[in-house]
Amino acid sequence: MFTLTAEQAAIQKMAREFAEKEIMPVAAEYDEQEKFPFPVLRKMWETGLVNYSVPEELGGAGLDTFTSCLVTEELGRGCAGITTAASANSLAFYPILIAGTEEQKKKFIPPITTEGKFAAFCLTEPNAGSDAASVATSAKPVEGGYLLNGSKCFITSGDVADLFVVFATVDKSKGLKGLTAFAVPKTEGISTGKKEIKLGIRASSTVVVNFDNVFVPKENVLGAEGQGFKVAMQTLDTSRPMIGALAVGVARGAYEVALKYSKERVQFGQPIANFQMIQAMLADMATRIDAARLLVWRAAAMIDRKEVPFAKESAMSKLFAGDTAMEVTTNAVQILGGYGYSREYPVEKYMRDAKIMQIYEGTNQIQRLVIAGNILR
Numbered sequence: 172m173f174t175l176t177a178e179q180a181a182i183q184k185m186a187r188e189f190a191e192k193e194i195m196p197v198a199a200e201y202d203e204q205e206k207f208p209f210p211v212l213r214k215m216w217e218t219g220l221v222n223y224s225v226p227e228e229l230g231g232a233g234l235d236t237f238t239s240c241l242v243t244e245e246l247g248r249g250c251a252g253i254t255t256a257a258s259a260n261s262l263a264f265y266p267i268l269i270a271g272t273e274e275q276k277k278k279f280i281p282p283i284t285t286e287g288k289f290a291a292f293c294l295t296e297p298n299a300g301s302d303a304a305s306v307a308t309s310a311k312p313v314e315g316g317y318l319l320n321g322s323k324c325f326i327t328s329g330d331v332a333d334l335f336v337v338f339a340t341v342d343k344s345k346g347l348k349g350l351t352a353f354a355v356p357k358t359e360g361i362s363t364g365k366k367e368i369k370l371g372i373r374a375s376s377t378v379v380v381n382f383d384n385v386f387v388p389k390e391n392v393l394g395a396e397g398q399g400f401k402v403a404m405q406t407l408d409t410s411r412p413m414i415g416a417l418a419v420g421v422a423r424g425a426y427e428v429a430l431k432y433s434k435e436r437v438q439f440g441q442p443i444a445n446f447q448m449i450q451a452m453l454a455d456m457a458t459r460i461d462a463a464r465l466l467v468w469r470a471a472a473m474i475d476r477k478e479v480p481f482a483k484e485s486a487m488s489k490l491f492a493g494d495t496a497m498e499v500t501t502n503a504v505q506i507l508g509g510y511g512y513s514r515e516y517p518v519e520k521y522m523r524d525a526k527i528m529q530i531y532e533g534t535n536q537i538q539r540l541v542i543a544g545n546i547l548r
């Protein structure tokens with residue numbers, strides 16, 4: 172578990188070099204302008220750095236979860252916004268990979284992966300965030316399928332997507348048991364609304380997506396009617412270590428800048444790295460980053476070995492890595508002092524980007540509920 176294979180090390184190196192050459196030089200510009208990084212994503216797609224966890228026969232790179240986490244950490248060190256934009260596809264594909272039939276996988280995934288297109292995972296609504304069972308978007312059964320009506324919010328890549336994986340209810344009175352997952356290729360009746368202006372991960376696009384009498388044939392149901400909640404939870408259990416890896420990448424990026432700066436910045440006639448209070452911060456940063464990575468690797472390895480259940484370990488990895496990213500980036504700004512607070516250095520961006528790691532794909536309060544639910548079972 173602790174030693175990478177030659178192939179894993181080579182893939183990790185390739186992702187690191189790509190991040191340093193193609194992502195880091197433009198990360199501040201995309202953040203500043205809050206624009207979608209189409210050219211960078213195209214290069215990433217050509218290099219195999221989008222859809223890397225999708226099986227090869229479906230147009231992906233076929234990496235296992237562990238190796239995908241290695242790649243995600245490297246890309247996250249480059250820019251969490253650009254990486255979020257790239258990895259939204261994987262989140263949207265998981266419900267199809269987890270609950271879809273072979274026919275559905277072949278029908279919905281390759282048109283996106285082989286063309287460098289985008290997909291969006293549509294669960295959250297204005298009144299259904301942490302409480303996913305409150306989804307109000309309706310799927311009314313009609314001849315041959317369903318009519319979708321409702322609005323989703325905070326949808327990553329919703330305005331650029333050609334495929335939407337949508338969670339809607341066939342009967343709101345059934346609560347959890349009414350929720351159903353659908354694969355919905357872009358069609359008439361789907362429109363996008365408000366685009367969020369965000370604190371961080373500003374290169375990724377976060378929008379409202381409206382469904383207005385969108386007809387979806389019954390062949391597009393993922394799993395079975397009423398299984399949507401299970402599909403959503405299995406998806407998040409599988410994807411959370413990736414957010415953990417992204418958080419580790421953000422924390423590492425900020426830590427590296429702070430470490431270098433602490434050796435160069437002279438105050439009171441000596442590098443600030445000589446001061447024990449700075450050393451303690453650096454030591455805590457390094458320790459937390461390693462601990463977070465190990466939790467991510469453990470969860471990823473369990474997923475790859477199909478060691479069910481892994482919901483607890485998956486939640487622990489996201490919880491700890493998300494909190495680590497926030498703490499480490501905040502202390503990196505502290506070590507750089509006023510320069511850390513300035514956009515001249517990248518640590519303030521790392522700090523802004525880190526915050527989302529404690530929020531999306533289940534807030535860290537929700538991760539604690541998942542962990543407690545498992546240990547008190």
Ligand SMILES: Cc1cc2nc3c(=O)[nH]c(=O)nc-3n(C[C@H](O)[C@H](O)[C@H](O)COP(=O)(O)OP(=O)(O)OC[C@H]3O[C@@H](n4cnc5c(N)ncnc54)[C@H](O)[C@@H]3O)c2cc1C
Pocket residue numbers: 259291292293294295299300301302324325326327328369372377527530531532533534535536537540
């Ligand atoms: C940039 C961004 C991108 C996103 N991308 C997507 C996407 O692609 N697809 C998608 O479907 N969603 C996406 N989301 C939505 C995200 O997953 C939700 O914002 C998140 O799950 C929290 O829901 P909420 O914002 O409604 O907060 P709420 O659920 O309203 O929570 C508010 C606060 O209450 C706490 N809380 C809620 N319930 C409990 C409880 N039972 N116990 C203790 N505390 C509780 C929360 O932890 C939080 O601190 C995205 C969000 C953002 C900001």
